[in-house]
Amino acid sequence: MGEKVLMKGNEAIAEAAIQAGCRHYFGYPITPQTEIAAYMAKRMPKIGGLFLQAESEIAAINMVYGCSSAGMRVMTSSSSPGISLKSEGLSYLAGADLPAVIVNAQRGGPGLGGIQPSQSDYFQATRGGGHGDYHMLVLAPASVQEMAELTVKAFDLADRYRMTCMILADGTTGQMMEPVSFDFVPGEPVAKPWATTGTKMERKHNIVNSLYLLPDVLEQKNIERYEKYEKIKETETMAEEFMVEDADIVIVAFGIAARVSKNAVIAARKNGIKAGLIRPITLWPYPEKIVAKAAEHAKQFISVELSMGQMIEDVKLAVDGKAPVSLCFRAGGMIPMPEQVYDAIAEADKKLKGGN
Template sequence: MAERVLMKGNEALGEAALRAGCRHFFGYPITPQTELSAYLSKVMPKVGGTFLQAESEIAAINMVLGAASAGVRAMTSSSSPGISLKCEGISYIAGSDLPCVIVNVQRGGPGLGGIQPSQADYWQATRAPGHGDLHAIVFAPSTVQEMVDIVFRAFDKADEYRMPSMILADGMLGQMMEPVEFPEREVHKVEKPWATNGHKGERKHNIVNSLFLQPQQLEDKVKERFARYDLVKQNEVLAEEYLTEDADIVLVAYGASSRISRSAVNSAREKGIKAGLIRPITLWPFPEKNIQAACKTAKAFLTVEMSMGQMVDDVRLAVNGARPVYFYGRTGGIIPSPAEVLGQIEEISGGVK
């Protein structure tokens, strides 16, 4: 059995990346994710890897592009404003069909905002992590242990589908300390015949490129990529359900908000209110089928977020008018309390009996 160690979320992310075979990290410091890059700056050289603090976020993401082109596992991390700077490079990576892992430990915004936790980058992550027709697989852990486990999956799925994976955490998860176990497992190696890692006179030159000047050629390439995205939608949706079997009110929350929502659900049950929780673990692809299935018994949905309301749009699309969808959120770095969420459940319960 693996030993449990007490680690801060950001540092656990770094250690998990090492164990998942990442030997190339490029980043730039920004609160509240700086401990991740600081941790890797100390340990990456000890395992023969490359840690490079770039001159900017833009430089860092383009270094990831170059490393991923060579077929190695590469990662970058940042917090909200830094991810915005990386978006052009993320689009180039997606347009070049390259795998990598991008970590966003979200902070309040817009603009410089503040350094407290937030979930206001949902739209950016799931809708527009860069220009053009593209997606990244977006994972939303809710514990430090799950952050560790998801790092392995993020690298594996990025390699499998040749696309970027994003881990969407927040300042609360990045800064909190919890006991974790690091799984003992072999690094899942994928053959990468497309990599620009030297042909040794045995094959044609590989070219990694996202520029297609002929419209038909570009359309064909994008359609081919979206066929892969369809496979991701079919095979890679992850969600956790808690007490949804008989729930009259189903909460939908991810990441840190789901921890608060679970406490509120437990308190509601103690008061005789049948509440449950659906926790999306993949934000893209979104677990719409889980929500549609819950419509058979649920009388209402409540989406809880640390934002003014972003994931709630996807919940409404999945419900498709079959049930009322309510929203409760705090923003600016304020974390909703279980008591606040319970109050919302009680208010909704009084209206749907």
């Protein structure tokens, strides 16, 4: 690790994007992600880049669409209600196979909801958000360092697969300050022969488009996109495993919920309870094989979430009935304390032992 600086998570995302070669950012103010826009507004003009405040989230995502069509590494950021507005654009980006990086610093919902941290946009992020058959790559950082590293990775993945990559953060990871180092190297630039940069009268015109009026052609496009998704599942799935190997009780949690849960797992181990933690880092593709492997020995799974229970559905799909899956949650902007997660582990342990 090189020199470390103390930064907010949102600022780390912005700086990492710049270091990844992003020179175009389009945004619209919304709490709790506005630090990203503020950072970009300050830095971009100094380095020959562009910060543009759009008239709406909808305009911002469509500016991203145009800028990505032109072959640029481009980013926008927002928080939950703003992501709903961007969802039309997310579907079009997917339909036109355009790379882009989108940050969602989630807040409580539905509706205007609140401004405190949440993970209740899990369904929206992992199922696509907009209309049609598609996925986005979804990365879930749990520290400021990871905010930076995953942002750089997001640009590389987006370009490599011509997909939208979402950083699914939350109000906590966005607002908290931690030391972070930027001594990582972005991947090699990817050639974009499809970009609309002008024919220069040297080639046939490029068309960026998501309209296919012939249903058999559209079906084939979707099948090809899903074949690509299958390859991504094989190669890009990421998760952190902590004391899972011999665990009877496995917590599954991402982002800030995973950090809270880790403390609870450590406390449980100290008290002789065989607990472990799986922290998905990619939420799409979901680390289903890692969860399924744990289900070969674990007797109980607990999904810890800052929502009414959304990821739990993916945990259940991966566990496939081999063990019970329960939910430990806070919602609406509340964050579970390690004690709450510990109590859930202890209760599960008691039941397991009582059953012997």
